[in-house]
Amino acid sequence: MTIAAYLGIYLGFAIFVCASVYRAVQYARLPVHLRWDLYPVPHEEARRAAYGGSYFETTNWWTRPQKPNRIGELSVMVPEITFLKALWEFNRKLWYASYLFHGGLYITFGCAVLLILRALLAGASVHSPVFDITCRALGWVAVITTIAGSLALLWRRVRDPQLKNYTHRADLFNLIFFAMTYAVLGISFLTRPADASSTAAFVRGLLTFDTSVRVSAVLACGLLLASALLAYIPFTHMTHFIAKYFTYHTVRWDDRATVPGSDVAAKVQGYLAYKPTWSAPHVAADGKKTWAEIVTTNPPQEVRK
């Protein structure tokens, strides 16, 4: 059981990391697109960011260096990541369920970090009641909130006609998967044998591949489910924790003015050598002409000649 649990976690974690990194790299490698700013852009000068203004409001804006206001950016990012501010602001009804769910995941992550730190720093044998109580409390909060959040979201998906019409079977499966995984983990804790190893000992064992640690069948089952869930996430839209970096930083907020000779300008020059194959006659793309050639021709005038 122990070895199965360890291997499941190693594999699940490895797939999660590799697939997430792969997905992020795929997005990062996409061509630099044309600008598609959307205001407010929080890294504008604080005075302007407050009402959604931009450097375009300044006379001869190109003569002044663009200095991104990172504090302003953080003041939007931190509440968004921590409290799902946009959902709170624009979809309060859904926020309650969603925040329970996401809050549960955040606490799970925090709990895992604490346990790993403990294993690395002190060793499982060191007795630390405050730490153990904190971890246990956090663990239970994570289990309860994630299950409650999953079920609340599931309820909304099934009952709210707005969501129901656009809910796919996978959406329901995903939420059930989360609820079930956390439920099994919760049950495994409640039903653990008296001589079962502590959670801290298990984490230390996991890090050192110590097979002497005892894992119950129910816990092993819960851990394998969690591993499968972890491995599954990068293949779904649930990787929006990756996507949000790009949608915010490289689309909405990417207001960098193009400077001749810059990296962006060089990349775009490269793209202009692509040979598109759009087939509408007015585009006049034949698969041989480059973008640069196409956009410097004037088909309506050529027809006129």
Next chain:
Amino acid sequence: MRRDVKIRDMSRPDREPLTHVDNANLMPLPAPLETTAKDHAWTPLSARVKQQYETGLDDTCAVSVPQAKTPEEEKALVAKFLSGLDKLFTRENNWTFLEPLILTMEHCTRCQTCAESCHLYEASGHNELYRPIFRSEILRRLYFKHVKHGGFLSAWQHGEIELNWPMVARLIELSYRCNLCRRCAQTCPIGADNGLVTHELRKLFSQEMGIAPKEIHERGSMLQLKVGSSTGMTPEVVKDNIAFIDEDISARSGITVRTPWDVEGADVLLIHNAGEIMAWPENPGSFALLLTMAGVSWTMSSELAAYDSINYGVWYDDAQFARVALKHAEAARKLKVKKIVIGECGHAHKALSVIADRLLAGDLAIPRESSLVLLRDIVMSGKIRFDASRNQFPVTLHDPCNEVRLMGIVEPQREIVRLLCPQFREMEPHGVDNYCCGGGSGFAIMSGHNFPDWRFHVAGRKKLQQVLNAFADCIGPETPKYLCAPCSNCKGQLRDLLAYYDLWEQNRILYGGLAELIVNAAVDVKPGSLEWEWH
């Protein structure tokens, strides 16, 4: 009214519209349009139109797609759509917007946060067809099925969809039921962008299938590239018209104005939306007067397309967009001006300042500035004396989406109206949270069949509500009111909207640009330059 439209209905083979928009279901309006009885009945599509064009979506027809005559033709059109769909997701064909498109395809959680932010969805009485993600969800399912070649597992994960000609035909129409205002994107917690989806769909139809509304393609960007302006004005005609405008403004203001043409080395190349020259000559006239009075070194260009700032490609076609943007920049380069200043035209602002930014390389990277900034600088410079009491009437300000939400130009125009208009009042919400006028993305110039009915009842309804609310304390005809819209397309929509509801005749709500308000307050200009006449 059928309100339970589902995505699968888009593939229905019958040609009956999927929904009917009933006035009784529309979002209520405030006084004086508070009762449904005061609303107009829709003009139904004629039998001829229904027989000739694809009209299976709703009560109107924006694109006039001819009906496919045979099953073979339908098959060929679907095949063409599929090849375009494929191209939309390749870097060679769509490097321009591939990244935001893929992110939106792969990460929308369908949480509906965007729904309430959409003026079309709200104004239509929450009609399912106009829900922002209805259109996106179709493209998303098509993407996973036909681009990613997803099988059973993909259908389970991303939803089923049946692709046939009725679906494509309806989708073409549906891509012209969104103003591209991107208010929905602003609220999306993930950063998905339904406006972008509309934009990309329109590109697919135009760039691959050669399908786009006549008003924005044939009589729009094609005409502009052919003769120089979508108004049909050649350089000779535009110079004549401007000379007439100069004469008129000189006579009315008492100050001699002469618009300079093709002046090499001028500081500013001013490019107006040529629609202003034709429909609202007082706007270019006011600009000429203000620049003359402030002693600005400026010029206009008579190069092809350079005397018309419009760039309709920004709504539907990357190739057309880039061609026009390059023409604007080339004219500036030729004249060796220090900067291009874009007149009161929202989409021209965004097109040339933001979207073309990465295309204009080397010596084409001429700085672009908003006329709102230049006007603010002129007003604040002290070079012209103003008397705000000349603008002693209620004024409200419309925020054109392209200038405000999509460029962040919020304050310059406000600094002016706060200073020069004692009775200025904001609409709510305003600034970057504004609502589209309903004419965005080309709708203001699209008047085929009964499309104006949809444009006024649905697209412009939220703006109309805002305007009426802003003037609620003085809505009677005894108080003339000014709706300031520093954007040509917005003005076109507001003109038609106000006329449709008779709000000039009955309530004395006039619309106009910003430059006209400034001139009206200039002490050295003969009083009463602002004409309280409907045009």
